[in-house]
Amino acid sequence: MEYSSQLEAKSAEQERTARALREANEKLTAVSIQKDAFLSQISHELRTPMTSIRSFSDILRDGEVDDTARRRFAGIIHDETNRLTRLLDDLLDLGVLESGQVQLNIGEGRLSDVLDRAVMASGIDPARVRIERTPAHEGVTLRTDLERLTQVFINLISNAAKYCAAEKPRLRIKVRQTQGATEVDFCDNGAGIPPEFESMVFEKFSRLEDQGKAGGAGLGLAISRQIMTALGGDITYLPGQGGAGFRVSLPAAAAAPAP
Ligand code: ADP
Numbered sequence: 140m141e142y143s144s145q146l147e148a149k150s151a152e153q154e155r156t157a158r159a160l161r162e163a164n165e166k167l168t169a170v171s172i173q174k175d176a177f178l179s180q181i182s183h184e185l186r187t188p189m190t191s192i193r194s195f196s197d198i199l200r201d202g203e204v205d206d207t208a209r210r211r212f213a214g215i216i217h218d219e220t221n222r223l224t225r226l227l228d229d230l231l232d233l234g235v236l237e238s239g240q241v242q243l244n245i246g247e248g249r250l251s252d253v254l255d256r257a258v259m260a261s262g263i264d265p266a267r268v269r270i271e272r273t274p275a276h277e278g279v280t281l282r283t284d285l286e287r288l289t290q291v292f293i294n295l296i297s298n299a300a301k302y303c304a305a306e307k308p309r310l311r312i313k314v315r316q317t318q319g320a321t322e323v324d325f326c327d328n329g330a331g332i333p334p335e336f337e338s339m340v341f342e343k344f345s346r347l348e349d350q351g352k353a354g355g356a357g358l359g360l361a362i363s364r365q366i367m368t369a370l371g372g373d374i375t376y377l378p379g380q381g382g383a384g385f386r387v388s389l390p391a392a393a394a395a396p397a398p
Pocket of ligand 1: 294298299302303327329330331332340345346347348355356357358359360361383
């Protein structure tokens with residue numbers, strides 16, 4: 140090779156190495172910014188209940204309070220402690236799921252039983268929220284981590300109860316089997332998710348403004364998406380349903396052959 144072409148090859152290689160280093164550096168900076176943002180969000184989420192617990196326990200310790208007020212303050216401390224515990228449980232769960240180290244406990248069960256359990260465990264008030272289920276395909280037997288799938292369903296059902304502000308809230312649960320997957324749709328008749336928020340709804344700590352006391356920390360859907368990925372499936376937002384709509388898809392492998 141001529142001297143000049145050797146020089147050109149060398150400088151091209153140096154250019155490639157410099158670019159790779161620059162890209163690696165940019166990635167590291169992005170990861171570090173994400174980590175900082177994550178930590179500051181956690182601190183913010185923890186601070187609100189902690190401040191409330193501290194203030195009310197100070198009043199109980201130092202103030203002159205009658206019995207009614209004492210019970211009310213103790214109730215607030217109790218609720219805020221529960222909120223903190225839930226938040227920490229969710230953060231730990233999300234950490235395990237994101238690390239890819241989650242232990243799946245695969246079993247077989249009927250989809251209709253999983254849905255029954257989730258409706259019960261979501262604590263939904265049947266007198267307030269009407270649940271409509273299409274019976275077709277509910278005889279589907281699944282082979283998957285049934286507990287984790289129940290967790291996803293509970294989240295979707297309790298979100299419908301929490302966020303659907305319709306006068307007569309209704310949740311439709313529809314099961315569909317295609318060759319490639321089993322799909323379970325959850326559609327309510329509330330205001331739904333604004334289009335500009337749809338792409339963010341599965342991000343951790345994302346939640347719409349103005350949810351008053353109903354809102355959680357915005358971790359439920361992030362956890363649900365991680366679970367569905369671990370189960371080889373997916374969870375997506377279904378726009379245009381006249382309310383909020385979510386689709387849980389399970390891979391064909393999760394549908395066990397009929398006994
Ligand atoms: P959280 O765990 O705090 O309830 P999620 O991650 O489950 O949060 O949901 C994220 C956000 O998506 C909620 O704060 C809410 O703004 C919105 N959302 C979720 N489900 C619904 C629904 N059925 N109707 C309207 N908004 C919803």
